[in-house]
Amino acid sequence: MRLLRTLLCLCALPLDCACAQLVTDLPVIELNPTPEMVSISTTFGFHNKGTQPVTVVSIESACSCLSATLDKPIYQPGEKGTGKATFKLSGLTGMQEKALRVHTDDPSRPEWMIRFAIDVPELIRIEPKTQQWAQGDPTLAKTTRVSLLGDVPMKITAITTTCEQVKFSWREITPGREYEITLQPTTTADILFGALKIETDSKIPKYLRQLAFFAVCRKPG
Numbered sequence: 001m002r003l004l005r006t007l008l009c010l011c012a013l014p015l016d017c018a019c020a021q022l023v024t025d026l027p028v029i030e031l032n033p034t035p036e037m038v039s040i041s042t043t044f045g046f047h048n049k050g051t052q053p054v055t056v057v058s059i060e061s062a063c064s065c066l067s068a069t070l071d072k073p074i075y076q077p078g079e080k081g082t083g084k085a086t087f088k089l090s091g092l093t094g095m096q097e098k099a100l101r102v103h104t105d106d107p108s109r110p111e112w113m114i115r116f117a118i119d120v121p122e123l124i125r126i127e128p129k130t131q132q133w134a135q136g137d138p139t140l141a142k143t144t145r146v147s148l149l150g151d152v153p154m155k156i157t158a159i160t161t162t163c164e165q166v167k168f169s170w171r172e173i174t175p176g177r178e179y180e181i182t183l184q185p186t187t188t189a190d191i192l193f194g195a196l197k198i199e200t201d202s203k204i205p206k207y208l209r210q211l212a213f214f215a216v217c218r219k220p221g
Contacts, residue, residue: 021050021109022075022102028115033089035121035150036204041086044114048075055105065089066098066116085116090206093122123150123207124200130213133188137219141184144212146198148177154200154207163194166214183214192216 025045033040048054056073068085075081085100095117102112125147133139148154153176161168170181181196198210 021048021106022046022054022056022081022104022112023049024114028117029085031087031116031118033087033118033120035123035207037089038206039086039088040118041084043082043084045080045082046114047080048077050106051077052106053077057103057105060101060103061098062101063098065092066100068100068114070102083114085114087116087118089118089120092118092120093125095119121150123202123204124148124154124210126198126210126212130215131183132214133185133216134219135188135191135216137188139185139188141182144181144183144196145173146179146181146210146212148179148200150202150207152203153177154202156198157201158199160197161194162197163192163214165190165192166194168196181212185214185216188216190216191218 023046025047029042029044031040031042053074053076056070056075059068059070061067065088066085068083070083071081087098096119098116098118100114102114104110104112127145127147131142131144146156155176156170156172156179159168159170159181165187166183166185168181168183170179172178173180183196193215194213196212196214198212200208200210202208
């Protein structure tokens with residue numbers, strides 16, 4: 001009886017192990033755009049390493065900055081495929097980790113994740129990006145630092161505000177490289193949100209204008 005059970009298990013094994021599995025050639029697809037790029041596209045390879053065909057039902061991205069297509073919907077066992085992904089880089093800086101969720105008809109793996117790492121050059125760094133005061137707190141002055149990090153120095157040519165209740169002044173610390181902006185609300189009685197519009201003489205259009213934010217927020221609790 002034990003031998004019979006063993007033989008039955010062995011006979012069933014190929015059926016249990018049969019699966020369809022799409023995998024990319026690289027675990028993470030890395031991209032390195034140049035500073036002037038507003039978008040970047042790449043092609044990537046993958047294959048079905050399983051023993052059954054797999055059908056791609058849909059592709060979903062959690063970020064509107066990422067879209068992708070595959071060369072066809074069905075992949076046979078061992079078959080290779082190619083995909084194309086496009087990233088919109090506007091507003092993105094630093095290392096970005098993004099992923100596509102691919103829905104398939106494979107019951108053992110209905111979702112297949114394609115992972116990307118995009119290193120977007122940071123030419124203008126604003127620290128902190130948002131200055132905050134709590135409602136009712138003293139109207140203390142706070143400082144924002146703007147660093148210009150590209151190979152070619154830049155200058156800030158103008159700064160304007162969207163809210164006159166927060167006064168500001170600015171000065172150059174290191175020519176073409178570093179600026180300091182001082183912000184101070186005239187009152188913290190009311191909740192408010194605004195921005196500083198920072199204009200530069202950058203030769204790259206997307207760096208001509210940057211935003212720094214400020215807010216008077218409701219006090220916690």
